[in-house]
Amino acid sequence: MSAPSTAIRLGLIGAPNSGKTTLFNALTGLRAKVANYPGVTVERREARLALGDRAAVVIDLPGTYSLEPLSPDEAVVLRVLDGELSAAPDALVVVADACSLERSLPFVAQVLLRGRPTCLVLTMIDELAARGGTIDVPRLERALGIPVLGVIGHRGRGLDALVRLLGRPEDWSRPVLPPPTDPIERSHWADSVFASVSGVRPGVHRLTEAVDRVVLHPIAGTLLFAAVMITFFQLIFAWATPAMDGIDAVISATAGWLHATLAAGLVVDFLADGLVKGVGAVVAFLPQIVLLFGLLYLLEDVGYMARAAFVVDRVMGRVGLEGRAFVALLSSYACAVPGIMATRTIPSPRDRLVTILVAPLMTCSARLPVYALLIGAFVPAVPVWGPLGLQGLVLLALYLIGSVSALAMAGLFERTLLPSSALPFYLELPSYRMPSAKLWFSQVWGSARAFVRRAGTIILSVSVVLWVLLHFPRSEPPPGADGPEAARLTLEHSLAGSAGHAIEPVIAPLGFDWKIGVGLLASLAAREVIVATLAQIYASSDADASLRAAIRADVDPRTGRSVFDAPTVASLLVFFVFALQCLSTLAVMARETNGWRWPAFAFGYLLALAYAASWLTHRAVAAWSGAA
Amino acid sequence: MNATLPASRSLPLSQLAPGQRAQVKAVDASSPIGRRLLELGFRPGTELRVVRRAPLGDPTTYELRGSRFCLRRSEAQRIAVAPLDFPTGDDPLSRA
Numbered sequence: 067m068s069a070p071s072t073a074i075r076l077g078l079i080g081a082p083n084s085g086k087t088t089l090f091n092a093l094t095g096l097r098a099k100v101a102n103y104p105g106v107t108v109e110r111r112e113a114r115l116a117l118g119d120r121a122a123v124v125i126d127l128p129g130t131y132s133l134e135p136l137s138p139d140e141a142v143v144l145r146v147l148d149g150e151l152s153a154a155p156d157a158l159v160v161v162a163d164a165c166s167l168e169r170s171l172p173f174v175a176q177v178l179l180r181g182r183p184t185c186l187v188l189t190m191i192d193e194l195a196a197r198g199g200t201i202d203v204p205r206l207e208r209a210l211g212i213p214v215l216g217v218i219g220h221r222g223r224g225l226d227a228l229v230r231l232l233g234r235p236e237d238w239s240r241p242v243l244p245p246p247t248d249p250i251e252r253s254h255w256a257d258s259v260f261a262s263v264s265g266v267r268p269g270v271h272r273l274t275e276a277v278d279r280v281v282l283h284p285i286a287g288t289l290l291f292a293a294v295m296i297t298f299f300q301l302i303f304a305w306a307t308p309a310m311d312g313i314d315a316v317i318s319a320t321a322g323w324l325h326a327t328l329a330a331g332l333v334v335d336f337l338a339d340g341l342v343k344g345v346g347a348v349v350a351f352l353p354q355i356v357l358l359f360g361l362l363y364l365l366e367d368v369g370y371m372a373r374a375a376f377v378v379d380r381v382m383g384r385v386g387l388e389g390r391a392f393v394a395l396l397s398s399y400a401c402a403v404p405g406i407m408a409t410r411t412i413p414s415p416r417d418r419l420v421t422i423l424v425a426p427l428m429t430c431s432a433r434l435p436v437y438a439l440l441i442g443a444f445v446p447a448v449p450v451w452g453p454l455g456l457q458g459l460v461l462l463a464l465y466l467i468g469s470v471s472a473l474a475m476a477g478l479f480e481r482t483l484l485p486s487s488a489l490p491f492y493l494e495l496p497s498y499r500m501p502s503a504k505l506w507f508s509q510v511w512g513s514a515r516a517f518v519r520r521a522g523t524i525i526l527s528v529s530v531v532l533w534v535l536l537h538f539p540r541s542e543p544p545p546g547a548d549g550p551e552a553a554r555l556t557l558e559h560s561l562a563g564s565a566g567h568a569i570e571p572v573i574a575p576l577g578f579d580w581k582i583g584v585g586l587l588a589s590l591a592a593r594e595v596i597v598a599t600l601a602q603i604y605a606s607s608d609a610d611a612s613l614r615a616a617i618r619a620d621v622d623p624r625t626g627r628s629v630f631d632a633p634t635v636a637s638l639l640v641f642f643v644f645a646l647q648c649l650s651t652l653a654v655m656a657r658e659t660n661g662w663r664w665p666a667f668a669f670g671y672l673l674a675l676a677y678a679a680s681w682l683t684h685r686a687v688a689a690w691s692g693a694a
Numbered sequence: 695m696n697a698t699l700p701a702s703r704s705l706p707l708s709q710l711a712p713g714q715r716a717q718v719k720a721v722d723a724s725s726p727i728g729r730r731l732l733e734l735g736f737r738p739g740t741e742l743r744v745v746r747r748a749p750l751g752d753p754t755t756y757e758l759r760g761s762r763f764c765l766r767r768s769e770a771q772r773i774a775v776a777p778l779d780f781p782t783g784d785d786p787l788s789r790a
Contacts, residue, residue, distance in 0.1 A: 132733045136726050168759040169735035199760075249729055253737045268760050284749040376764050380750035383766065490727040490769050492734060495755060495762040 073114065073121040076232055077146065077155030079177060081170065082129035082413055083372075083496040085189030086161040087111075088219040090126040091505050093229075098126070098512070108142045108415050110152070117233035125155055129413070133176040136490075139415035147180060157183040157235035164194040164216060165268045165497070167201060171256035174210065175245035183235045184212050187228065191216040193497060199268030206263040211241030220502040271497040274369075278495075281373055291377045294365070295396055301361060302354045302400035303431060309353035317346030335537070344529030347592065348522040351403050351650065355517055356510060358397055358404040363509040366411055367501035375493055385473045386480030388414065388491070391421040395472060398428035402651045403521075406658055407513060420479045422655055423668050426646045427472035429465045435594040436642050437461055443614040444635045460639075468643050471675070516657070524653035532591045535562040536599075557602050562587050576641065576680040577634035577688075579622065589647045596647075632691050637684035644676035705777070707756070708770035710744045716775035717741050728772055735759040736773050 080086040090098070094113035111126040127143050135141035145151050147158075160177050162170035167188065177184055186206075188194075194201065207214045215231055217224030231238075246252045280286050321338035328334040365371050375389025382389050390412045398405030405425045412418040445457045537560055557563050566584030573583055581603045589596035597613070604616040620629040646652065646669045655665040704719040718740045722728035735758050736742075742758035753764040 132730060134726075134729060134733070136730060166735075166759060166761040169761055172733055249723055249732060253732060257737075257739070270757070274762075278746075282746055282748070282755075288749045376748050376753065376755065377750075379748060379764070379766070380752050383752075490730055491753070491766045492730075492769065493753070493764040495764060 073123050074117075074157065074233075074235060075123045075125065075153060075155045076235070077125045077127050077158050078161055079127045079143065079147075079158055080129065080161035081131050081163075081166075081173065081494075083494050084129070084161045084163045084166075084170070085219045086129060087126060088502070088505055089161055089187065089189060089217065090124060091508055092219050092222055092225060094124055095508065098508075108139055109410070112152075117229050120233045122232065125152075132173065133180075137414075137416065147182075155182070157185075157238070159232065160184060160186045162186065162188055164188040164191045164201060165197060165199060165271075168256075168260045168264070168267075171259055172249075172252050175252050175255060178210070178212070178241055178245050179247060181244075183238045183240070185231060185235075185238055186210065186212060186214045188214065188216045189219050192218045192221070192223075193271070193499075194268055197268035197271055198266055200265035202263045202265060206259075207239070209259045209262055211239055211243075213238050220499075220505060274497045277498055278373070281370070282376065287373075287377055291374055294370070294374065295392070298358070298361060298393060299396055299399060301357045302397055302404055306353040306357050306400075310350050313346065313350050313353070317342060317349075332540070336533070340530050340533035340537075344526045344533070347529050347650070348518065348525050351401070351517065352514060354401055354404045355407060356514055358408060359510045359513045360506075362393065362408055362411060363506055364501055367499065367506060367509075369496045369498045371411060372493060372495050376495065379491075379493070383491070385477035386417075387421060387476055388412065388417050388493070391417060391476075394421050394425060395428055398425040398430060401430050401432070402426045402428065402648065403517075403654045406651065406654050407517065409658065410513075419659065419664065420476050420483075422658060423479060423664065423671075424472040424476045426648070426651050426668065426672060427468050427475065427644065429468040429643070430593070430648075432593040432648065433464075433642050435597050436589075437464060437639065439597050439600075439614065439617075440630075440635055440639055443618055444630065444632070464639060464643055467640070471644070475671075517654070520657040521650070521653040524656065525650050528649045528653070529591055532562075532588065535565070536560050536588060553602050554604075557584065557599070575684070576677065577631070577637045577684045579629055581620075581629070582634075582638065586641075586645075586647065590649050592650065593642065593647050633684045633687040636687045637680040640683045641676045641680040644672055644679055646672040703776070704774040706771045707742075707765075707773040707775045708754075708767045710775065710777065712744050712746045712754070714744050715741060715778040716744075717778055718773060719776050720774040722772055725772075727769065731765075731769065731773060734763055735761065741778065742775070 078086050078090055090111065090113070094115055098111050098113040108128050113124050115122055115124060125146070127146055128139075130140060130143050132140075133144060133147075135144055142151065146155070148154060158177055158180065160170075160174050162174065174186060188201065188203075201216075203214050203216060213231055215224060215228055217228055219225075245255050281290060321342050324334055324338040324342065328337070362371070365374070371390060371393070374393070377389065378392045379389045382391055391409070394405050394408040394412070396405075397408050402425045405428065406422050409418045409421045409425070412421060441457050441460055445460050448456050450456050450459055536557060539559065539561070540556070562584055563580075565587055566580040569583045569587075570578075570580045573586070578586070581600065584603060585596035585599045588599040600617065601613045604613060604620070617630050618628075621627065622629050652665040652669060655668060656662050659665070707716070707718075710716055718736055718738050720738055721731050721736055723732055740758055742756050745755040745757050745762060747754045748764075753766045754770060755762050755764045756770075
C-alpha cells in the first residue's frame, strides 16, 4: 500500500480535440474532481487512481497547441508544469491524435524540452487505419527517445498497456539529445522525425468530407444551424417544463403534507415554505441542465459544435466573441443558469468570461410573468398592424433591448475590460466521431452534480435567508384579519417590508414606492417572485385578474396619483430588462468563475445600467405623457 | 487574383479560392500570432487546401497535415503562399 504522499502525479498534456479528455475519462471514470485553478476561469480536473500497485494522481491539463502562452489563461499549463498552481506533475503524458501527429510533433518537442520523464500516447489509431495512414511506432520511439503507445480511448482499447506504462515512469527511456530550442529549427526537426516514421499519410476522412458538404453548405448548413439552435431553445424553454412542473407538484405536495401533518406554527412554516421550497428551487433547474448538457455534449462529442461556431463566427466575431458563445446566449433566453453553465464548451477562458457577464441580459423565462402582469394590466390590447397588437410589440421591444444590450456590452468588455488584440483566432474542425455513451453520461452527470453541490447549496441557503427576511419579526394579526390580510400584515412588518420602506428614497426617482421595493428585494430569489409578493402586499388571493385590478386601482395617498402610472410601469419594465435580480444566476456565476469577484461586478454593472435606464425611461415617459 | 500569375509568386492565403491548393512560403515568426500559426502547422513548405468558406464569407477552413483549421481573413493574411494549381475551370473567379 502506498501512502498518499508517494502517489505519482501524471500530467496529461495535449491539444484540444486530441482525445486527451476522453482518455482521462476512460482512465478515471466518474472519480474526477473538477475545480478551477485559482484566479482564472480554467477548469482543473484531477483524479486519484491505482495503477497496478502504485497510487497515482492524474491531472488533465487544459488543452493547448503550444507551450508558448499568448494569454494568462494559456499560461496556466506552464504554471502547472512549474508547480506554481498545485504540486508539479512528476511525469508528463503527451496525448496526440494519431491522424495529426505531423502537426503535433513540434509540441512534443516543446514538452521534451521541459526535461521531465515523458511518454507519448497516440489516440484514435482506428481512425488513422480507416484513413489508410500508418505510423511506425518502434521507429517513432527511437526517433523521440521516449515510450510511444497507440490507444483507442473511447473504446478502451490499449488501456491495460497504458496503465502498465503509466505505473513505471522511472523506467521510461529519455531522449539522448534534446530537440532544438529555436522554433524554425524545431519545425525542421519535426518534419524529419515525421518523414522517418510515417509510411503513408492519412487520407481525408471521407465521412467527414461528405457530412461537411451538407452541414457546412451555405444554405443547408445555415438551415441546420437554425434547426439545432431552435432545438436547444425548445429543449429548455418548453420540453423541460413537464419535468419542472412535476418537481413543482412534488414540492408543493410535500409542503402541503407537512402543513397537514404537523401542528401549525413557526417550525412547520419554516420546514414547508422555507426549506422544502428552497430545495425545490434548486432541483427545479435540473431538468433544464440535464437536457441542455445532454444535447450540448452529444453535439460536442460528435463534432458539430465546432461547426456551429464556424457558421456563426462572422456574427459573433463582430462583438469579439466566438461562435460557441451563441449557444450559451441563446440558452439564456430560457434561463441564464444553464446558459452560463453552457459557456464551459467555449475554449477561450476570456471569451467565456465575457459571455458569462452578458448572459443575464438575455430575456429569460422568469421575466415573462413580470412582463405579463405589467403589460396585461397597463398596455391596452389594441391592434397595431395586422395580427400584431401593442402588447406583443412592447414584449418584443423588451426582448430586443435585452439582446442588443448583451451584444453591445460584450463588445464593450472585449475592447475595454479584457482587450484581446494580441490573440489570434483559430478553430479546429475535428473529424466526426461516434460518441461514447459512457463519456457522454459522465459529462452530463458531472455537470448536474457540480451544479447541485456548488451552486445548489448557495441557492438553498439564500432561499432560506430570504424566507426569514420576509417572515420576521412576527406580528400578531389583528382579530378578524383573514388569510390574505394576515399575510399582507406579516410581510409589511417583516425585515423585508422595513427594507422596502428604507430603500424608498433611493428608488423614488425611478417612480417606485416601498411596495415595489419589497417586490424587488423578494425577486432576488427569482424574478417571477415579485408577482407573488405584490399579490401578498395587495392581499389579493390570486396573482391574475384581481392583482391586475388591485395595482391599477392603487393610489398614492400623499399625491393622489396612481402608484402604477405610465412612467412607473415603463420604468419597472426597463428595470427588469437590465437588473440581475436572480441569486441563482449569481451563485452559478460564482461557481463558474471560482469566486465572488465577477458575480459582484456583474450585479453592480447591471444594477447601474438598470437604474440609469429606468430613470431615463421614467423621465422620458413622464415628459411625453405630460405633453400628450 | 489573376490566373496568369507566375506559380512562384506568393500571395496572402486569404486570397485563395475554395478548392485551391497551395504551399506555404513564409509566416512571420517574429510576432506571437505568426509563431502560433507555425505551431498549428502552417510551416514553410507545408501543402494545404482551401476547403470552404463559412456561409457568411468568413472564416475559411483549410486542410493541412491531417487537420482542418478555420482562420479568419485577418489571420490568413499573415501567411504567404504559392498556389500549386487551380481548380478545374479557366478562371477561379468565374466559377459559380
